[in-house]
Amino acid sequence: MSSKSYRVGIVGATGAVGQELIALLQAHALPLAELRPLASARSVGRHIIFGQKKIAVQEATPAAFADLDFAFFGAGTAVTKKLAPEAVSRGCLVIDKSSAYRMDPQVPLVVPEINAEALRSHHGIIASPNCSTAIALMGLYPLHQAFGLKRVVFSTYQSVSGTGADAVAELEAQVQAYTAQQPLPRTVYPYQIFQNLIPHIDSFGADGYTGEESKMRAESRKILGLPDLKVSATCVRVPVVRAHSVAINAEFTRPVSVAAARRAITAFAGAQLIDEPANHAYPTPLAFSRQEQCGVGRIRLDTALDNGLALWVSGDNLWKGAALNAIQTVEKMIALGLPLRA
Amino acid sequence: MSSKSYRVGIVGATGAVGQELIALLQAHALPLAELRPLASARSVGRHIIFGQKKIAVQEATPAAFADLDFAFFGAGTAVTKKLAPEAVSRGCLVIDKSSAYRMDPQVPLVVPEINAEALRSHHGIIASPNCSTAIALMGLYPLHQAFGLKRVVFSTYQSVSGTGADAVAELEAQVQAYTAQQPLPRTVYPYQIFQNLIPHIDSFGADGYTGEESKMRAESRKILGLPDLKVSATCVRVPVVRAHSVAINAEFTRPVSVAAARRAITAFAGAQLIDEPANHAYPTPLAFSRQEQCGVGRIRLDTALDNGLALWVSGDNLWKGAALNAIQTVEKMIALGLPLRA
Numbered sequence: 285m286s287s288k289s290y291r292v293g294i295v296g297a298t299g300a301v302g303q304e305l306i307a308l309l310q311a312h313a314l315p316l317a318e319l320r321p322l323a324s325a326r327s328v329g330r331h332i333i334f335g336q337k338k339i340a341v342q343e344a345t346p347a348a349f350a351d352l353d354f355a356f357f358g359a360g361t362a363v364t365k366k367l368a369p370e371a372v373s374r375g376c377l378v379i380d381k382s383s384a385y386r387m388d389p390q391v392p393l394v395v396p397e398i399n400a401e402a403l404r405s406h407h408g409i410i411a412s413p414n415c416s417t418a419i420a421l422m423g424l425y426p427l428h429q430a431f432g433l434k435r436v437v438f439s440t441y442q443s444v445s446g447t448g449a450d451a452v453a454e455l456e457a458q459v460q461a462y463t464a465q466q467p468l469p470r471t472v473y474p475y476q477i478f479q480n481l482i483p484h485i486d487s488f489g490a491d492g493y494t495g496e497e498s499k500m501r502a503e504s505r506k507i508l509g510l511p512d513l514k515v516s517a518t519c520v521r522v523p524v525v526r527a528h529s530v531a532i533n534a535e536f537t538r539p540v541s542v543a544a545a546r547r548a549i550t551a552f553a554g555a556q557l558i559d560e561p562a563n564h565a566y567p568t569p570l571a572f573s574r575q576e577q578c579g580v581g582r583i584r585l586d587t588a589l590d591n592g593l594a595l596w597v598s599g600d601n602l603w604k605g606a607a608l609n610a611i612q613t614v615e616k617m618i619a620l621g622l623p624l625r626a
Numbered sequence: 627m628s629s630k631s632y633r634v635g636i637v638g639a640t641g642a643v644g645q646e647l648i649a650l651l652q653a654h655a656l657p658l659a660e661l662r663p664l665a666s667a668r669s670v671g672r673h674i675i676f677g678q679k680k681i682a683v684q685e686a687t688p689a690a691f692a693d694l695d696f697a698f699f700g701a702g703t704a705v706t707k708k709l710a711p712e713a714v715s716r717g718c719l720v721i722d723k724s725s726a727y728r729m730d731p732q733v734p735l736v737v738p739e740i741n742a743e744a745l746r747s748h749h750g751i752i753a754s755p756n757c758s759t760a761i762a763l764m765g766l767y768p769l770h771q772a773f774g775l776k777r778v779v780f781s782t783y784q785s786v787s788g789t790g791a792d793a794v795a796e797l798e799a800q801v802q803a804y805t806a807q808q809p810l811p812r813t814v815y816p817y818q819i820f821q822n823l824i825p826h827i828d829s830f831g832a833d834g835y836t837g838e839e840s841k842m843r844a845e846s847r848k849i850l851g852l853p854d855l856k857v858s859a860t861c862v863r864v865p866v867v868r869a870h871s872v873a874i875n876a877e878f879t880r881p882v883s884v885a886a887a888r889r890a891i892t893a894f895a896g897a898q899l900i901d902e903p904a905n906h907a908y909p910t911p912l913a914f915s916r917q918e919q920c921g922v923g924r925i926r927l928d929t930a931l932d933n934g935l936a937l938w939v940s941g942d943n944l945w946k947g948a949a950l951n952a953i954q955t956v957e958k959m960i961a962l963g964l965p966l967r968a
Binding site: 435436437439441455459460462463464474475476479480481482483484488491492493501514515516518520522523524525529531533542561562564566567568569570571581582583584585586587588589592594596598 | 806821908926938
């Protein structure tokens, strides 16, 4: 095998993140010797389409990783905890989207535009962050670089595709039932999501924060390398199909200005500045669906926090929040000359 | 005329707030000698239904206020600024929902559960707050009483009925067009609102805050009697028909606890505590549409602010955010024995 062409697995190839990975891999033209779609036994018999090729889905058994260089994991935490060590023990590097290993001190949690240096110290598994965290940091990290982050409040507006394909189907079924004047079906969420809001994502902890909210705190700290950063998040599901948005209020250690903040966002690869209020120019989830960059706008001096800035970020939760960040992680390893193996 | 029965006008009787006022007036059984619906000349010829009665809409001319005790104003600021002084000069007390007079130092800005004492010092006009402000304060004021408010961050999730009946119709038309696979019509909002978010309510100011965001700051300060309160708001339109929600992060001067916060909410007339995460009990806009109390939940220690609390409030923007607050203002004046006249 050439050193510049890789045998690559995708665990969860038939799921929402897996499908986005396959589509993005074509656009990103990673040098692939083989693409091996892996999934649970019940998906065996299905195929994926990659370019001109139709590729049969294989069962994600430990042996399936034997001759792979690396694998994107887009599965649940239970499957991931079972299979990732098997992959690593067979020399297959794991790029994991699940939360299974994110807070493991042995595992780098990476957003390539922010902490690519952490890629040098992996032990076979590299984790990708929670979707809301990745998107929020596309607005917050350049400001942290410019001004030094001290504390941050996140309020999220998260699309149903963050829950999964079944939730997208549920919102669609509720829209259709509404216009047909039929009772709205509901199995995924505890309440109707069509024309409603659900301030509850992931399970509740003893401190009253949800898992999603706690992840935003812990993962922001780890990615930014600020273990004592003060973070509070409120995570809310909204009736939007795709792309998450975050209202951010942040306090900094150094003096801030809107002009310098806009320059920092403009200079940052992961973000696109959309901030001309007079022209109604600000990010929306519809405009930032299927966009690689996250949109950042509504930048203004925060009138509650000392030395603070308020801003608004919209970004694609299935791309920068998941599949794209994983692919960018591999691209960054190639650029850094790091070996793509466990 | 008996001292306990009133001649009452409703300016903007055919509008969204006017219709809610008429419905609520029946439920609240204010002692009315006459209900006089007033509107622009083009609504003359229409009727409103009040109980068993069909009442013709009259044109809102200065003379129309001549023999009224008080009038609810649910009109735009231009009409209000023209007609309110005419009403007052004829002895008719004005209870105004518009923003025309809210920040006028001569005009009390009242949420009856919070600052009813201000009703004693009016000069013929009493203002009702912005919908988001009124709803947010139903959660925040009891906590201010308990702990002493120091600074607050608001992130809103506002329904389209806050814009008006035309926006409700636009969302409905977009839902219908979507299921019919037709292009989505759009005239009210600058972007599609169906399955989208618009972080822009009211016009933008030079400081980058929208009018809605600035109102939340200025009106919170006036109602709470805290002229230097640090307030930052991000106001976002969401594809919900009715009821606004607000994520609140507040810092206090005295030590806080979740248990004491819950007790304060429970003891407050304007709020209903819905805060049992283990049972998926938290407020949603659907559950708090057409409810007189606002729902307060998700109360937890804020992990970004010192001595802080995070919470979530949902409330009906057309009721507590508009018509109900106006009716409660009149009821409070009756309870305080204040004359209901200019």
